[in-house]
Amino acid sequence: MSSAPILQPTSADANAPLLEVRAIAKRFGTRDVLKNISLNIASGELLTLLGESGSGKTTLLRLIAGFEQPTAGEIWMSGERLDVLPPYKRRVNTVFQNYALFPHLHVRDNVAYGLRVQSVPKNEIAGRVDDALKMVKMVEFAGARPSRLSGGQQQRIALARALVNRPQLLLLDEPLSALDASLRKQMQSELKALQREIGITFLFVTHDQEEAMALSDRIALLRDGALEQVASPREIYAHPATAYTAEFIGQTNLLRGEICRSIATCGVLRWPLEEADAPARFSLRPEAIRLCPDGRRQTNEVKFRASVRQQIYGGASELLEVDCGADQLLRVRLPACGPLTGEHDFVFSIADAIRVAD
Amino acid sequence: MYSRAYKTLVSAPPLIWVALFLLLPYGLMFAHSFWTVQDGVLVHDWNLSNYQKLLTNSLYAEVLFRTMRIAASVMLCSLLLGYPLAYYLSFHSGARKELLYQLVIVPLWVSYLVRGYAWKTILGSEGILNGFLQYFHFTHEPVSFLLYSPFAVVLMLTHIYTPFVFLPIYASLEHIPRPLVEASEDLGASPASTFFRVILPLSMPGLLAGATFAFVLSLGDFLAPLLVGGSSGTMIANIVQTLFGATYDWPLGAAISVSILLITLTLLFLTERLEKRWSFE
Numbered sequence: 001m002s003s004a005p006i007l008q009p010t011s012a013d014a015n016a017p018l019l020e021v022r023a024i025a026k027r028f029g030t031r032d033v034l035k036n037i038s039l040n041i042a043s044g045e046l047l048t049l050l051g052e053s054g055s056g057k058t059t060l061l062r063l064i065a066g067f068e069q070p071t072a073g074e075i076w077m078s079g080e081r082l083d084v085l086p087p088y089k090r091r092v093n094t095v096f097q098n099y100a101l102f103p104h105l106h107v108r109d110n111v112a113y114g115l116r117v118q119s120v121p122k123n124e125i126a127g128r129v130d131d132a133l134k135m136v137k138m139v140e141f142a143g144a145r146p147s148r149l150s151g152g153q154q155q156r157i158a159l160a161r162a163l164v165n166r167p168q169l170l171l172l173d174e175p176l177s178a179l180d181a182s183l184r185k186q187m188q189s190e191l192k193a194l195q196r197e198i199g200i201t202f203l204f205v206t207h208d209q210e211e212a213m214a215l216s217d218r219i220a221l222l223r224d225g226a227l228e229q230v231a232s233p234r235e236i237y238a239h240p241a242t243a244y245t246a247e248f249i250g251q252t253n254l255l256r257g258e259i260c261r262s263i264a265t266c267g268v269l270r271w272p273l274e275e276a277d278a279p280a281r282f283s284l285r286p287e288a289i290r291l292c293p294d295g296r297r298q299t300n301e302v303k304f305r306a307s308v309r310q311q312i313y314g315g316a317s318e319l320l321e322v323d324c325g326a327d328q329l330l331r332v333r334l335p336a337c338g339p340l341t342g343e344h345d346f347v348f349s350i351a352d353a354i355r356v357a358d
Numbered sequence: 359m360y361s362r363a364y365k366t367l368v369s370a371p372p373l374i375w376v377a378l379f380l381l382l383p384y385g386l387m388f389a390h391s392f393w394t395v396q397d398g399v400l401v402h403d404w405n406l407s408n409y410q411k412l413l414t415n416s417l418y419a420e421v422l423f424r425t426m427r428i429a430a431s432v433m434l435c436s437l438l439l440g441y442p443l444a445y446y447l448s449f450h451s452g453a454r455k456e457l458l459y460q461l462v463i464v465p466l467w468v469s470y471l472v473r474g475y476a477w478k479t480i481l482g483s484e485g486i487l488n489g490f491l492q493y494f495h496f497t498h499e500p501v502s503f504l505l506y507s508p509f510a511v512v513l514m515l516t517h518i519y520t521p522f523v524f525l526p527i528y529a530s531l532e533h534i535p536r537p538l539v540e541a542s543e544d545l546g547a548s549p550a551s552t553f554f555r556v557i558l559p560l561s562m563p564g565l566l567a568g569a570t571f572a573f574v575l576s577l578g579d580f581l582a583p584l585l586v587g588g589s590s591g592t593m594i595a596n597i598v599q600t601l602f603g604a605t606y607d608w609p610l611g612a613a614i615s616v617s618i619l620l621i622t623l624t625l626l627f628l629t630e631r632l633e634k635r636w637s638f639e
Contacts, residue, residue, distance in 0.1 A: 065540075065544055066543075066544075067540050067543075067544075086543070087540070087543040087544055088543045088544075088545075088546050088547055088548055088549075089546075092544075093544060093545065094540075094541070094544045096537050096540070096541060097537075098535075098537065100535065100537035100538050100540070100541040101541075102538060102541070102542075102556060103538075103560070103638035104556075104559045104560060104636070104638050113542070113545050113547075113555075114545035114546050117542075117545060117546050117547040117548075117551050117555070118546045145638065147638060161545070162544075162545075165545065165546065
């Protein structure tokens with residue numbers, strides 16, 4: 001994508017967060033959609049609000065855009081209180097889920113809309129619209145009506161229409177969910193590259209954890225209107241704080257057991273753990289478990305014997321379901337290894353059994 | 359696929375209906391407009407004398423212009439009432455939407471005549487409005503311009519046709535995806551700017567349909583001028599009615615009817631072109 005210096009954000013204080021969500025709550029009737037959410041977004045960051053449908057992620061986005069009023073709490077952006085302003089006075093722009101392009105305006109006029117209503121000088125508008133269309137590679141469609149464009153093209157126009165206003169913060173409400181799988185992958189990488197290039201802060205809403213992992217600097221996982229965990233994709237995958245997070249982000253084995261006299265016991269699996277006696281749950285990723293052909297384990301490893309129940313071939317890797325006895329089933333992801341049957345020895349590193357809260 | 363016999367069977371009734379009750383009467387009317395009446399007898403002698411009369415006798419042009427002026431006023435007044443009403447109902451009425459919608463529709467169930475007589479009672483010299491004005495000493499004697507005037511005709515027709523204007527506008531407003539309104543405000547447009555840049559253009563088809571309803575229906579109305587129009591409020595349809603009735607000059611009446619029909623068809627053609635221009639499906 002071509003460089004467009006005209007799209008640099010106008011103010012960027014490196015120290016203070018760009019956006020501060022302070023103890024926000026939102027109630028619709030008797031339903032608490034958001035409960036006491038506090039979240040900071042740094043300038044230039046790409047933060048993803050991830051959650052199932054009904055988790056409140058879109059509501060939070062709409063509160064920041066100004067389409068809904070919070071029941072409690074405040075939203076601040078670069079030292080200015082945002083939640084008391086109407087949407088048209090916020091330096092925030094949104095890319096809508098179904099793009100919401102104006103059907104009666106040509107692509108060029110759609111992109112110019114924000115500049116026109118804010119009375120930007122005419123000669124400046126033309127240049128900025130051209131730059132924005134260039135940025136999303138849609139120059140040749142400037143004269144088309146939105147209804148003539150494909151989903152992916154409409155997506156690009158929606159992006160250009162928002163970015164041409166040089167917002168401090170760009171909100172994206174599941175912008176890729178209406179695209180087919182291959183186009184979605186392509187748009188993901190383009191979005192990421194574009195965001196790096198222009199340095200505008202993105203707040204991205206999605207229910208797709210793979211998309212969140214691929215795009216984000218940080219992921220904020222929402223569950224029933226509360227923040228479950230906020231961390232970088234690597235951190236949230238490697239160290240999920242809760243059982244919900246561990247299961248929502250990627251695949252995992254949730255082990256239920258207890259810690260007693262510095263020994264963790266989950267079914268037939270036992271390993272030393274210097275923690276206070278208590279019931280405990282652990283997340284063990286399928287790829288953390290390996291075959292152990294010679295039957296020997298290192299001191300920091302746990303070895304167990306299990307029989308292969310099921311094997312699903314996935315090209316580069318295989319997903320096994322193994323039975324460790326006493327109906328304790330584990331999922332194991334191995335590099336492609338050919339058909340496996342019968343009993344085998346498996347090991348995993350103790351450090352890979354991550355203790356998670358309920 | 360349907361058989362040929364089935365297709366013929368299904369399409370026959372509407373075709374016969376149209377031919378018998380639409381094409382034939384229009385054909386007859388068109389033919390009449392070129393004939394004349396001499397000594398109370400219809401003469402099947404083809405000429406343009408009726409149209410000549412229309413163009414030369416200033417009475418007809420005068421009434422026709424008055425009729426169009428009244429129709430335009432009714433159109434404007436019902437738009438000014440109907441559009442804000444439809445806008446309020448569609449965008450801001452919240453939970454009361456259904457109830458208010460029914461309240462707008464209910465007057466349509468009341469007979470046209472009843473509503474006409476109601477205005478007579480309100481506007482007459484012994485009427486409610488004059489009683490009110492005199493009671494509060496705004497005037498000392500009944501105000502006479504209220505009833506039997508073009509004003510009264512415009513008032514009554516506006517009352518009657520506002521729901522007809524409201525309905526298509528409301529339908530087109532309901533059709534506007536709400537995210538477009540949010541997108542407009544998101545891009546920095548105030549509510550007023552959003553209205554003129556997004557909502558009004560996208561409701562144009564409904565607005566045009568409503569305007570056409572009001573204008574065309576008013577153009578051909580003869581009951582309102584009969585009930586509340588008086589001599590200064592006479593409209594072209596009253597002339598036609600007289601020509602077909604008491605005067606027994608069907609050919610001249612037919613010529614006027616054909617002229618009105620042409621005006622109406624031109625108008626419908628134009629608004630249809632406009633509506634196409636404003637639809638973006």
